[in-house]
Amino acid sequence: MSIGIIGGTGLTEIKGLEITGEKKIKTPFGKPSAAYIMGKLKGKEVIFLARHGNPHRYPPHKVNYRANIWGFKKLGVKDIISIAAVGGITKNMNPAHIVIPDQIIDYSYGRKHTFFEKNLEEVTHIDFTYPYTPKLRSQLIKLAAKKNIAISPIATYGCTQGPRLETAAEILRLDNDGCDIVGMTGMPEAGLARELDISYATIAVVANWGAGKSEGEITMEEIHQHLSKGMGNAIELLTAFIKIF
Numbered sequence: 001m002s003i004g005i006i007g008g009t010g011l012t013e014i015k016g017l018e019i020t021g022e023k024k025i026k027t028p029f030g031k032p033s034a035a036y037i038m039g040k041l042k043g044k045e046v047i048f049l050a051r052h053g054n055p056h057r058y059p060p061h062k063v064n065y066r067a068n069i070w071g072f073k074k075l076g077v078k079d080i081i082s083i084a085a086v087g088g089i090t091k092n093m094n095p096a097h098i099v100i101p102d103q104i105i106d107y108s109y110g111r112k113h114t115f116f117e118k119n120l121e122e123v124t125h126i127d128f129t130y131p132y133t134p135k136l137r138s139q140l141i142k143l144a145a146k147k148n149i150a151i152s153p154i155a156t157y158g159c160t161q162g163p164r165l166e167t168a169a170e171i172l173r174l175d176n177d178g179c180d181i182v183g184m185t186g187m188p189e190a191g192l193a194r195e196l197d198i199s200y201a202t203i204a205v206v207a208n209w210g211a212g213k214s215e216g217e218i219t220m221e222e223i224h225q226h227l228s229k230g231m232g233n234a235i236e237l238l239t240a241f242i243k244i245f
């Protein structure tokens with residue numbers, strides 16, 4: 001069974017992935033962000049999708065999350081690891097740090113966030129108490145310890161609408177709400193995976209301090225610099241995970 005990987009900002013392709021083919025998928029919800037790249041990594045079958053397209057062209061609020069997740073389901077994927085760039089809010093969430101979040105607060109709006117809206121035989125409310133699949137999370141956490149990769153194993157991800165970054169007051173509000181990191185793509189992605197019964201966990205890479213958490217303004221240069229520093233560890237963890245999968 002193939003594992004699905006969703007690559008975010010800073011990861012439009014995986015080094016070392018032996019590409020065996022690609023599939024363009026049509027879904028009832030429109031087109032996924034890109035073709036699904038089929039490949040092998042460490043001898044294991046992997047299906048990779050660039051969340052923002054390749055080249056990077058869909059901003060977070062324009063990503064067709066439903067098509068992306070539906071496409072994975074159609075390809076028979078039962079487990080997805082997503083890679084996400086985030087801002088750091090609380091202590092230890094410094095740039096280039098790796099985080100395996102366990103909770104989400106969704107502040108996004110106006111996104112197509114459910115498969116359960118038309119032609120329903122009954123109204124469906126999925127359980128979302130633990131939005132990231134505990135089994136996948138604990139495997140990632142154990143592997144990080146084994147590989148000596150410093151991570152935070154518990155963190156709440158606040159999902160903002162973007163594409164602009166937040167104001168300092170917005171980050172303060174997220175902090176007060178209990179968010180440790182902030183990103184723009186965690187939702188509806190995680191919820192949609194749960195709706196289709198696909199296991200899902202995230203490896204988040206901190207790209208910058210959230211607005212107002214460090215001096216001055218946030219620059220794209222700083223974001224890309226920290227991302228390329230942190231992404232090495234994220235890929236090492238991901239590769240170790242694929243190996244045992």
Ligand code: HPA
Pocket residue numbers: 085086087088160165166182183184207208209210211
């Ligand atoms: N806010 C929201 N999303 C992000 C950030 C941020 O500061 N950095 C990277 N993704």
